[in-house]
Amino acid sequence: MRIKVARNSGFCFGVEKAVNKAFEATLQNKENIYSLGPIIHNKQVIGKLIETGLDVVNTIEEIQHGTVIIRSHGVGIDIYDQAELKNLKIIDTTCPxxxxxxxxxxxxxxxxxxxxxxxxxxxxxxxxxxxxxxxxxxxxxxxxxxxxxxxxxxxxxxxxxxxxxxxxxxxxxxxxxxxxxxxxxFDTTCFATKERQESAKELALEVDAMVVIGGYNSSNTQKLVDICKRIRPHSTFHIETASSLDPQDFKDFESVGITAGASTPEWIIQDVIKYLNKLNN
Ligand code: SF4
Structure with missing residues (x-):
């Protein structure tokens, strides 16, 4: 079985920057580091951040003092005012x-x-x-x-x-x-999303089956799934990690393509590649 990864897939620069800044913050200080909502739509990465000391909260009211990380999705202007009123340190990772x-x-x-x-x-x-x-x-x-x-x-x-x-x-x-x-x-769609969607389409046309890796609640991953399903309705598999793959699903394919949403880290993509390579052996 031939395995091919889409030209553009996985972490975009906006998400990568947000995740790196969050890890940096928790390494410098183990307490009172909060993110307003999950930094990214990826349970595995969030799990690792929580292990290093990050607290995920849903509202600014839940934070009394310390540091608040604003994720790449950004927030309304009033959140900045509220954070300032509470004297919180702001780490702003709003994507450009x-x-x-x-x-x-x-x-x-x-x-x-x-x-x-x-x-x-x-x-x-x-x-x-x-x-x-x-x-x-x-x-x-x-x-x-x-x-x-x-x-x-x-x-x-x-x-x-x-x-x-x-x-x-x-x-x-x-x-x-x-x-x-x-x-x-204003066309304010981002090029990282466009690139990932175009690459997924290109690859889905070339292979027998597609594996789309990314959070089930990630909007950009869901769009990749939709694009692949339009081309490969019966052989598109949306997974969060390699553990969700079923070897039986792949026994009849000569080629499999892999793509991943903008919030999927490289180590999860590599796990999936390793898993599919093992099936080949
Ligand atoms: S806007 Fe684009 S580059 Fe920025 S975080 Fe979202 S997907 Fe990534």
Missing amino acids: FVRRIQNIVKDYYQNGYKIAVIGDPKHPEVIGINGWCKNQALIVQSESDIPEDMDYYDKLCIVVQTTMPLSRFETLSEQLSQRAEHVEK
Whole structure:
């Protein structure tokens, strides 16, 4: 069985930076280091961080003193104010791609634009972005989220969650644009996501089966699964670690491709490669 790894897969630079900073912080100080939500959507990495002393909390109210790590998804502007009021040290690992969206939203909101965010309203990145326009954004994930009686705006600014497929941005932003006199739209999808999606598609077309590695709750991994399933509906396997692989699933394939979401570390990818190589022997 031939095994091939996608050209672009695994940790993106934003996640890598966040994870490294979190490990650095816990190595320097074992107590009172908190992350606001899990640093990444990967249980195995979070487990290791907790072992080194990180506490994962859901709200800033849970922290009395110490250091708060803001993850790559970013947070609303009010969280910075609350952290300052509590005299917390902030380690900010907001990804530059997300920071760009936050700055656009802040500037255009201040200049009187209605903000529309194309994305998942429950995703922390989108919740954070909304916090840069006083939580007043119109959040649209699919066509059905665009209200039929939507107001007609003088000025509308449209941004998109970093991990959304470009095609979704194009379709929905086109429809939203009909609802305003003057529209500014920004393709704020990130290149790391695009690269991983394109590489997964390329590889799925080349091999008999695809293994997609990444958290079951990771949005960018789920998109890779969807892309691979469209091409290999019966031979795409989504796993978090090698232990979920079933040797029986691979006995009829001559080639297997591997891809991994942006929050999957290299050691988990290597474990899967080793496992599949063992099947070959
Ligand atoms: S997927 Fe993109 S936006 Fe998200 S952390 Fe990675 S580089 Fe940043």
